[in-house]
Amino acid sequence: MNWVIVMALIQEITEDLIVPSSDLLSDEPPMETYLHLQQMILLLKCLEWRWRNQQDFFAAGNLTIYYSPRQRKSEHFRGPDFFVVLDVEKKPRKSWVVWEEGGKYPNIIVEILSTSTAETDKGLKKQIYQDIFRTPDYFWFEPETLEFQGFQLMSGQYQVIEPNENGWLWSQQLGLYLGIDNDQLRFFTAEGKLVLTPEETAEQQQQRAERLAEKLQELGINPDDIE
Numbered sequence: 740m741n742w743v744i745v746m747a748l749i750q751e752i753t754e755d756l757i758v759p760s761s762d763l764l765s766d767e768p769p770m771e772t773y774l775h776l777q778q779m780i781l782l783l784k785c786l787e788w789r790w791r792n793q794q795d796f797f798a799a800g801n802l803t804i805y806y807s808p809r810q811r812k813s814e815h816f817r818g819p820d821f822f823v824v825l826d827v828e829k830k831p832r833k834s835w836v837v838w839e840e841g842g843k844y845p846n847i848i849v850e851i852l853s854t855s856t857a858e859t860d861k862g863l864k865k866q867i868y869q870d871i872f873r874t875p876d877y878f879w880f881e882p883e884t885l886e887f888q889g890f891q892l893m894s895g896q897y898q899v900i901e902p903n904e905n906g907w908l909w910s911q912q913l914g915l916y917l918g919i920d921n922d923q924l925r926f927f928t929a930e931g932k933l934v935l936t937p938e939e940t941a942e943q944q945q946q947r948a949e950r951l952a953e954k955l956q957e958l959g960i961n962p963d964d965i966e
Contacts, residue, residue: 774882775820775851778924782821782849785926785934786913794829798822806837806844806871817867821849822874825912844872846912849924852881865890869897876912880924887919905931 779800786798800821807815822845824835837844848868850860860879868874869892877897878889889908890897900908907918907927915934916927926934935943 772853775853778851778880778882779820781923781925781936784936786823788937788940789926789934795826796829797824797827797832797835799832799835802832802834804835804837804845804872810838812836817864819845819848819864819868820851823847823913845874847876847910848872848874848878849917850877850879852879852886853883857881865897869895876910878908878910878917878924880919882922882924885919885922887917887924889917 783798783800790796798821801818802822803816803818804822805812805816807813822835824840824843825846827840827843835845845868850856850864852860865877868877869890873892873895875892876889877892878887880887887906887908889900889910891900891911892898902908903916905916905918905927907916909916913926914929916929916931917924918927919925920927920933928934
């Protein structure tokens, strides 16, 4: 891949990321720490980059979900740290309003735990995601202690997802594993490959280009002479 094209793709996918900004009509407080914010953005970047050619999903972080049966934004709302809704139009939204989205709730939710939120994330929110949202996949991750657990909705109840030999947990909804790598929660393919960020992809492409140039030079070929 041409290096200029790679950089253009990085800029495009970064601009398309749905990350909270000051004009979003969301009731969610700021992320607990910069570490929590980094983790949320990392999940968003990786999934957006992997699915950059798809237009049938919405992924967001720290964005309010309104789900009042009376269609009132003043009641019944929650804000997962990271969530994905499948089979919907990929477009920016200032909040997720269930009654304006055909009654659709997230297919997967990830909560990034902290001392102040862990009890709610493991208790009340888990109950809401199970009984009201009916979200098929629910995970939580604590970026400081690296506590990590996942649940799959089966017969109306969350059942613990058993880890594979790498300690990764499978998300049926995403078709990806979630697992810890370098103290961060990352996505992995079914084949075990790390799902890269745009920057990591560009770095990988650059390294490949440099190795190719070295091989050509060993053969007495000037890489700059190759069009």
